[in-house]
Structures are given as structure tokens and as C-alpha cells.
Amino acid sequence: MRRIAANVLLALAVLAAAASAGCAGRPGGPASESEPIPLTAVLGIGLDAVERIEIRFGDGRGLAVTDPETVRGIADRLKAVTVRVSEVKDVGYLYFLNLFQGDQTRRVGDRYTHLDGRTYETVDDDAGRALNAFVLGLGRERMPDLLPGLSEDDPG
Numbered sequence: 040m041r042r043i044a045a046n047v048l049l050a051l052a053v054l055a056a057a058a059s060a061g062c063a064g065r066p067g068g069p070a071s072e073s074e075p076i077p078l079t080a081v082l083g084i085g086l087d088a089v090e091r092i093e094i095r096f097g098d099g100r101g102l103a104v105t106d107p108e109t110v111r112g113i114a115d116r117l118k119a120v121t122v123r124v125s126e127v128k129d130v131g132y133l134y135f136l137n138l139f140q141g142d143q144t145r146r147v148g149d150r151y152t153h154l155d156g157r158t159y160e161t162v163d164d165d166a167g168r169a170l171n172a173f174v175l176g177l178g179r180e181r182m183p184d185l186l187p188g189l190s191e192d193d194p195g
Contacts, residue, residue, distance in 0.1 A: 075121040075162045078147065081154055084140045086114040093137040094174060098186060102178055109177065114138075116173055119166035122152060122159035133189070134174055149174075 079086060092104040092113055104110055113136065133149040145154065149171055152159045161167045178185045 073124040075123050077118075078120040078122050078152070078159070078161075079118055081122065081152075081157075081159060082138075082145055082147070083154065084138065084143055084145055086117055086138075088140050089114050089138045090141075091139045093139070094134055094178065095137070096134045096178055096185060097132050100178075100182060100185065102181060104177070112173065113170075113177075116166070116170040117147065120170055121162040121164065121166065123162060125151065125158045125160035127151065127158060127160060133171060133186070134178070136174070 089110055090105075092110055094102040094104065096102075104113065117136075117138075132151070135146055135148040138145045138147065146152070148161070149167075150161050152161070175186065175189065
């Protein structure tokens with residue numbers, strides 16, 4: 040009887056370790072448990088001074104945004120986004136934004152942003168979802184068939 044109990048405990052320990060390792064690097068997993076910080080704290084440029092934005096969508100299509108009002112609309116939404124340090128080296132994206140300010144360029148992804156050798160994961164909250172919906176809506180104004188499987192209400 041003790042041998043069965045020992046084997047059951049060993050099996051449970053192995054399952055717990057496997058489940059923990061399987062969650063590492065996923066939203067909510069151990070590798071993404073750092074404290075959320077404002078994206079503006081890690082970006083290294085002032086969002087009020089961004090001159091233009093180039094958007095690259097996951098399907099390969101792109102969009103240049105130079106209208107000051109639209110640039111400001113994206114920048115204002117980016118100001119509300121929070122991120123956390125992550126060890127994830129995930130692939131795939133809904134979009135990424137290249138932000139241009141003078142001779143500096145910063146790239147911000149919808150889920151992951153890589154800056155100065157660090158990876159930051161966007162916190163899944165209302166601000167991130169609002170930015171995603173705005174960027175997707177902007178793209179669909181010019182490309183109505185953009186990413187047809189996604190809803191602006193829940194773009195990912």
C-alpha cells in the first residue's frame with residue numbers, strides 16, 4: 040500500500056512540475072509574473088513627439104500614418120498601455136508599430152515589445168484591447184478585408 044501511495048505522490052509531483060514548466064512564458068505563467076509598468080517608462084521616447092507611425096499587420100500588409108490627429112490617437116492609447124518584463128520569445132503578431140521621432144525608431148508589438156535587449160509582454164487589459172481595436176479599425180478603413188477572422192471588439 041505504501042508503494043502505491045509513494046508512486047501516486049511521485050506522479051503528482053512530476054505532473055505539477057510539468058504543468059508549471061508548460062505555463063512558463065505564457066500570459067499568467069511564471070515567466071510573466073513581474074509587476075506591470077507603463078509602456079512609456081521603457082519606451083525611451085516621448086509619445087507626444089512621435090512624427091509618424093508605420094503599422095505592419097500580421098498578414099504582411101502595412102500602413103503609414105502621418106496625419107497628426109491619427110498619430111496622436113495612437114500615441115494617446117499607447118500611453119495607457121502597461122507591460123511587464125517577459126522571457127517569452129513568442130512569434131506571431133496581430134500588428135507592430137514603428138514609432139518615428141527624429142532619428143529614433145521604436146517598435147511596439149500588440150503582445151510583445153523588444154527594447155534594448157529585453158522583452159516586454161503587454162498586459163491584457165482594457166487599454167491594450169482599446170489600442171488593438173483602434174489600430175485594427177484604422178487598418179480596415181483602408182483595407183476592408185484586413186485580417187477577416189478577427190473582430191474589432193476582440194482582436195486577439
